[in-house]
Amino acid sequence: MKVALIQLAYGDDETVPARTERVVDLVRAQAGHDLVVLPELWAPGGFSYREWAGRAEALDGPTARALAAAAREAGVTLHGGSIVEHGAPSSPDGRGLWNTSLVFSPTGDLVATYRKIHRFGFGEGEPALMDAGDETVVVDVPVAGGGVVPVGLSTCYDLRFPELYRRLLDRGAEVFVVPAAWPARRVEHWTLLGRARAVEDQCVVLQCNTSGTHAGHEMGGHSQVVDASGKVLAAAGLDEDVLSIEIDTRATTRWREDFPVLSDRRLS
Numbered sequence: 001m002k003v004a005l006i007q008l009a010y011g012d013d014e015t016v017p018a019r020t021e022r023v024v025d026l027v028r029a030q031a032g033h034d035l036v037v038l039p040e041l042w043a044p045g046g047f048s049y050r051e052w053a054g055r056a057e058a059l060d061g062p063t064a065r066a067l068a069a070a071a072r073e074a075g076v077t078l079h080g081g082s083i084v085e086h087g088a089p090s091s092p093d094g095r096g097l098w099n100t101s102l103v104f105s106p107t108g109d110l111v112a113t114y115r116k117i118h119r120f121g122f123g124e125g126e127p128a129l130m131d132a133g134d135e136t137v138v139v140d141v142p143v144a145g146g147g148v149v150p151v152g153l154s155t156c157y158d159l160r161f162p163e164l165y166r167r168l169l170d171r172g173a174e175v176f177v178v179p180a181a182w183p184a185r186r187v188e189h190w191t192l193l194g195r196a197r198a199v200e201d202q203c204v205v206l207q208c209n210t211s212g213t214h215a216g217h218e219m220g221g222h223s224q225v226v227d228a229s230g231k232v233l234a235a236a237g238l239d240e241d242v243l244s245i246e247i248d249t250r251a252t253t254r255w256r257e258d259f260p261v262l263s264d265r266r267l268s
Ligand SMILES: NC(=O)CCC(=O)C(=O)O
Pocket: 040, 046, 120, 155, 156, 157, 158, 160, 180, 181, 182, 183, 186, 189
């Protein structure tokens, strides 16, 4: 499975349409990969709380349409990071906004969405402005040469909650994708927790973070690809970068057979 993680750098000076155009070009340049991943909330701004309501959109809004076209033109499965989704509130006290990841097929169809379950902000930001998702999502990503790889979806702060990844594992995931806007000041947690999720669940972890500084927050970069034994296969620094790597997904099966720790789980 050939993957590309686009670690995008942006600041407050770049307009959303300009950033979208740049992202579309970057995705188009990844033709030949099976899966391309973008960071969390790259269009509205990961920490640009004040802009979120104004930049919220439906699942067929401008960002989604641009990403669908980019996936189709590149012929890749595209995890488009996340948008601020605007929809009908699901409860009377709901806000009607979610941090929603979008996955497009190589034909540009929206094949999966995932609403971030764990909201970051401790009373501000996401908990104050958005609703929490409540569904775990695993999507089958087709690979060149035939077959599919089951990929579990999660977003940024979710990485701190191992029980979500166990649920994804139990639903068949072999790869976890984690788009993020994770700040520089806690970047060691980001890299450490990604490896922890890989080791404890024997899954490949694809972590795609944001770079640059926006809304007063310096982002941490350090996107990484971790194999199912916890080895870091590719790692970015602080700057904008594209990590491109071929992952041997059969190695995950071999590792689970060689070191069958998951069969020792005690569920009751
Ligand atoms: N956007 C996020 O979810 C940030 C998470 C974070 O900063 C942390 O967990 O630390």
